[in-house]
Amino acid sequence: MIVRILVILTLAAALLGGGGYFLYETWMKPKRLDREEKKAAAAAKPVVPPDPSLPAFGRLKPFFAQDTPEARGALTAFLKEFPEAPKAPEVRAALGRINVALVLSPVPLPEKTAYTVQKGDSLSKIATKLKSGAELIYRANNLQTINLKIGQELLIPKLDTTIVVDRAAGKLTVSNAGQFFKEYPIRSLKLSGAHASGAVETKVVGKEAVKGTARISFGSKDYEGSERHVILASGLTIRAADPAKAADPAPTGILLDPPDADELYFLTARGTPVTIK
Numbered sequence: 001m002i003v004r005i006l007v008i009l010t011l012a013a014a015l016l017g018g019g020g021y022f023l024y025e026t027w028m029k030p031k032r033l034d035r036e037e038k039k040a041a042a043a044a045k046p047v048v049p050p051d052p053s054l055p056a057f058g059r060l061k062p063f064f065a066q067d068t069p070e071a072r073g074a075l076t077a078f079l080k081e082f083p084e085a086p087k088a089p090e091v092r093a094a095l096g097r098i099n100v101a102l103v104l105s106p107v108p109l110p111e112k113t114a115y116t117v118q119k120g121d122s123l124s125k126i127a128t129k130l131k132s133g134a135e136l137i138y139r140a141n142n143l144q145t146i147n148l149k150i151g152q153e154l155l156i157p158k159l160d161t162t163i164v165v166d167r168a169a170g171k172l173t174v175s176n177a178g179q180f181f182k183e184y185p186i187r188s189l190k191l192s193g194a195h196a197s198g199a200v201e202t203k204v205v206g207k208e209a210v211k212g213t214a215r216i217s218f219g220s221k222d223y224e225g226s227e228r229h230v231i232l233a234s235g236l237t238i239r240a241a242d243p244a245k246a247a248d249p250a251p252t253g254i255l256l257d258p259p260d261a262d263e264l265y266f267l268t269a270r271g272t273p274v275t276i277k
Contacts, residue, residue, distance in 0.1 A: 053078075053085035064094045067101040069109065079180060096182030100263065103157050104139050111159075111177075112140075117152040123219075130156045135218055135266040146219035161268055163204075163238075165189070165254055165276040172238070172254065174267060184264065187241040188255035191276070195234060195252070200276035202234040204268050228265035232274055238264060 060078050063071035075095040079088060102109060113130055123134040123146055138146065140157050148154075160177045167189060174181040194200075209216040209226035216226040230238040238254045240261035254276075256264065 051086065053082040053087060056082065057085070057087040057091070060091065067098055067105065069102065069107075072098050072102060076179065092180065092183050095180065099176070099181050100267075103136075103159070103267075106141060106155055108155060109157075112155040112157050115154045115156050117148045117150055117154065119150055121148055121150075122146070123148070126154070126156065130158065132156050132158055133266055133269055138218075139266060159267060159269070161272050163268065163272060163274040165274065167277065172256065172264075174264070181267075182263075184256050184260045186254060187257060188253070190252050190255075191236070192252050195236065195276065200234060200274075202232045202236070202274045202276070204230055204270055204272040204274060205233045206231040206270060207265060207268070209265075228262050230261075230265060230268055 056078055060074055063074045072095065075091050075098065078085075078091055079095070082088060085091075108114070115126060115130065117126075123137050126132070127134040127137055134146075136157055136159070137143075137154060141154050161181065162175045162178075164173045164175070165171075165186070166173065170186045170189070172184045172186055174184070191200075208229050208231065209218065209223055210229060211222050211226045216222050227240055232238070236252055236254060238256065238261065240258040241255035255261075
């Protein structure tokens with residue numbers, strides 16, 4: 001009797017063990033392996049570090065509305081440290097506005113020379129003497145007339161600009177003394193012949209203000225309403241796009257928004273290097 005009971009218990013244990021093993025292999029084991037694989041995958045997945053430029057950008061934002069040398073320095077330092085940061089275009093736009101505002105302000109800066117008007121001086125003579133631009137001096141000192149008075153105090157900005165035209169990005173970038181100065185969107189880029197592709201190294205050979213077919217002299221009554229052309233050695237011009245025309249009739253040229261073309265006109269000088277890439 002005892003032997004029979006032992007046999008029955010042994011058989012029952014075998015059956016239960018086999019069923020448990022079957023249950024483990026078909027259900028529990030795959031679930032466990034799946035959990036382990038997910039844990040391993042999560043552990044192996046690289047953790048993307050936080051963008052280090054974002055905290056720096058946050059600290060920079062108060063400077064955006066300040067037209068001061070301190071603001072210029074802070075934004076310049078950010079771009080040197082984080083040139084490819086997601087917020088870099090926003091910083092470049094703010095820095096460009098600040099750079100122009102400082103140049104056109106009567107605020108003394110290291111790159112401006114104090115000058116006292118002498119007998120026989122004119123804006124063009126002073127510009128030639130101090131390697132600046134007549135219109136640049138006019139705007140930087142907020143003058144209302146080109147007629148100067150003996151003893152008048154002026155601040156003479158000196159710029160050392162270069163231009164890079166980026167076909168792919170559709171942008172024209174101005175640097176001053178090797179540092180970023182301002183970026184302008186290109187509205188139309190029409191190049192032909194040898195200039196249609198590849199890099200072009202050229203320079204500014206002249207500037208002219210025109211109204212219709214007439215050339216207008218700086219200081220004349222029609223000057224403010226004239227169109228400004230920056231003429232390059234390659235036969236190209238940088239000038240304003242006509243917002244009233246869907247397609248500009250000029251065969252070649254680098255066209256900017258009218259305010260940008262006017263600004264670029266007084267920021268550049270004869271000999272300014274230009275690269276088209």
